Amino acid sequence: MRYRAIIAAFLALCLGILTACSSPSSDISKRELTYDDILNTGIANSCLDLPESSRGSITLDPDQKYILRDLCIEPKEFFVKEEPINKRQKAKFVAGKLLTRYTSSLDQIRGDITINDDGSLTFTEKDGLDFQAATVLLPGGEEVPFLFTIKGLVANSQPGSTRINASTDFKGDFRVPSYRGQVFLDPKGRSIASGYDNAVALPARADDTDFTRANVKEFVARKGTMSLNITKVDAETGEIAGVFESEQPSATDLGAEEPEEVKIRGSFYGRVEPAV
Numbered sequence: 209m210r211y212r213a214i215i216a217a218f219l220a221l222c223l224g225i226l227t228a229c230s231s232p233s234s235d236i237s238k239r240e241l242t243y244d245d246i247l248n249t250g251i252a253n254s255c256l257d258l259p260e261s262s263r264g265s266i267t268l269d270p271d272q273k274y275i276l277r278d279l280c281i282e283p284k285e286f287f288v289k290e291e292p293i294n295k296r297q298k299a300k301f302v303a304g305k306l307l308t309r310y311t312s313s314l315d316q317i318r319g320d321i322t323i324n325d326d327g328s329l330t331f332t333e334k335d336g337l338d339f340q341a342a343t344v345l346l347p348g349g350e351e352v353p354f355l356f357t358i359k360g361l362v363a364n365s366q367p368g369s370t371r372i373n374a375s376t377d378f379k380g381d382f383r384v385p386s387y388r389g390q391v392f393l394d395p396k397g398r399s400i401a402s403g404y405d406n407a408v409a410l411p412a413r414a415d416d417t418d419f420t421r422a423n424v425k426e427f428v429a430r431k432g433t434m435s436l437n438i439t440k441v442d443a444e445t446g447e448i449a450g451v452f453e454s455e456q457p458s459a460t461d462l463g464a465e466e467p468e469e470v471k472i473r474g475s476f477y478g479r480v481e482p483a484v
Contacts (some may be wrong), residue, residue, distance in 0.1 A: 223243050225333035250310040255280035255477040257449055264443030265373035270323050279317035284474040286344045301471050306346035312342050326367040331378050333361040354470050359383045378436040386427050387459030390392040400425045426463035432456030448479040
């Protein structure tokens with residue numbers, strides 16, 4: 209019995225260590241960890257955060273240019289709009305499960321902050337790791353792929369204040385590039401820049417209008433909308449954090465399908481600094 213108790217305690221200790229090392233946790237700050245601590249844990253997919261007590265404000269000088277750098281956007285909830293079976297009902301967003309593992313966050317994004325004449329602020333995204341391919345599984349079994357991104361985001365805050373505080377909100381539009389590249393081949397070997405012009409199995413009906421969308425591929429960038437709601441500010445370090453909500457179209461298989469509307473919610477972190 210004594211040996212069994214020792215073995216049980218040893219197994220419990222090992223299980224606890226494995227669980228702590230393998231489960232990503234947003235409560236652990238990446239500042240406190242080394243590369244080896246983060247490797248293969250999923251923690252790199254989580255953004256930094258600020259304490260709940262961070263309620264300061266950052267005063268911006270109209271004569272100074274500013275940069276928002278190290279912007280990290282971590283999605284946590286995913287919804288896809290589904291059309292109801294009953295036409296009397298309105299379409300509603302249905303919660304989905306993310307199938308993409310540990311590569312869903314956007315990070316190291318940089319952009320300019322401009323002070324406008326009416327006291328509002330404009331954030332213009334410039335570059336960074338600003339897109340990630342993701343797939344969401346709906347309750348009915350449908351898989352919806354989309355390109356989570358904020359490319360070229362131009363977001364404005366409310367006018368009247370040149371300060372960034374816990375009530376500052378940014379909202380604007382961004383560009384959603386095509387999920388597939390121009391040389392991607394579909395199951396029938398069709399693409400934009402290579403492959404076949406039509407389905408090989410139906411050469412006699414290649415020009416049929418029923419197959420036009422599948423045969424004639426398109427490489428189109430669409431538009432999305434995002435709001436960034438700042439809830440925490442550290443005036444000393446220039447750090448900000450908050451929550452976001454984004455709406456954007458899903459993938460269309462290079463125009464063969466109609467895009468679905470995807471809503472993403474989560475948290476973000478960044479640092480406001482004077483431009484050099």
